Amino acid sequence: MGRKRKADPVTGTIYVLNGPNLNLLGKRQPEIYGHETLADVEIACLSQAESYGLEVRCLQSNAEAQLIDWIHAAREEADAIVINPGAFTHTSIAILDALNAFEGPVIEVHISNVHKREEFRRHSYVSLRADGVIAGCGTQGYLLAIDRVAKLVTATN
Ligand code: DQA
Numbered sequence: 001m002g003r004k005r006k007a008d009p010v011t012g013t014i015y016v017l018n019g020p021n022l023n024l025l026g027k028r029q030p031e032i033y034g035h036e037t038l039a040d041v042e043i044a045c046l047s048q049a050e051s052y053g054l055e056v057r058c059l060q061s062n063a064e065a066q067l068i069d070w071i072h073a074a075r076e077e078a079d080a081i082v083i084n085p086g087a088f089t090h091t092s093i094a095i096l097d098a099l100n101a102f103e104g105p106v107i108e109v110h111i112s113n114v115h116k117r118e119e120f121r122r123h124s125y126v127s128l129r130a131d132g133v134i135a136g137c138g139t140q141g142y143l144l145a146i147d148r149v150a151k152l153v154t155a156t157n
Contacts (some may be wrong), residue, residue, distance in 0.1 A: 011053065012079035014146060016045050018060040019086030021068055025099045025111075025139075032112050034138050037055065043138045045082075048143045052150035064088055071098040073124060080105040082147040089114075089124045096125040105152040107145040110135040 018038065021028060026037035039049070042058040049056040060071050067088065067139050074081055080119050081102060088095050089110070106129055113136025114121040126134055134141040 002112055013055045013057060013077060014031050014049055014149055015070065015074045015078040015081045016042070016056050016058045016142065017067060017070055017081060017083040019084060019088045020062040021086055022067065022084060023060050023062065024042055034111065036139045041142055047147060048146045054150060064092055068094055068098045078104065079153050082107045082109060082145040082149060083126065084109045084111065085126050089126050090120055093125055096129055099129040105131045105149055107132045107134065107148055109141045109145050111138055111141060112136060
């Protein structure tokens, strides 16, 4: 009763933000990050979001300030954020602060299992804000994050 099914129309916008070096997806360390390009991932995100009636805006930058500006823009323009902050995950209090100023759901995605790698990758500033964290599921992690956001924004979670 009152539950929304996957096919129900849902209005909302998800910002899918990717941080430094993720523009090299498919070329950079494919043994860790796989062979799919960022364009492949973004197309898959668009289609996954569409299946829930959600819109996505996919953005990538190597610059911390640009990512912060997009998170600020999301305050007005997005209902949820899916973010892979790349190495800024482990260093950026400024990105954490920006996310703390965003009111909707935030899902943190890492393509690799950061807990299985170097010690410094085990700490995430972003996780202090994230409502969910997906790591080690490859690029499928972005789609799982969209599934989660769809559930959260339809208020039947
Ligand atoms: C990453 C993991 C980070 O430690 C790394 O700096 C990245 C990508 C991932 O998706 O697995 O750039 O966020």
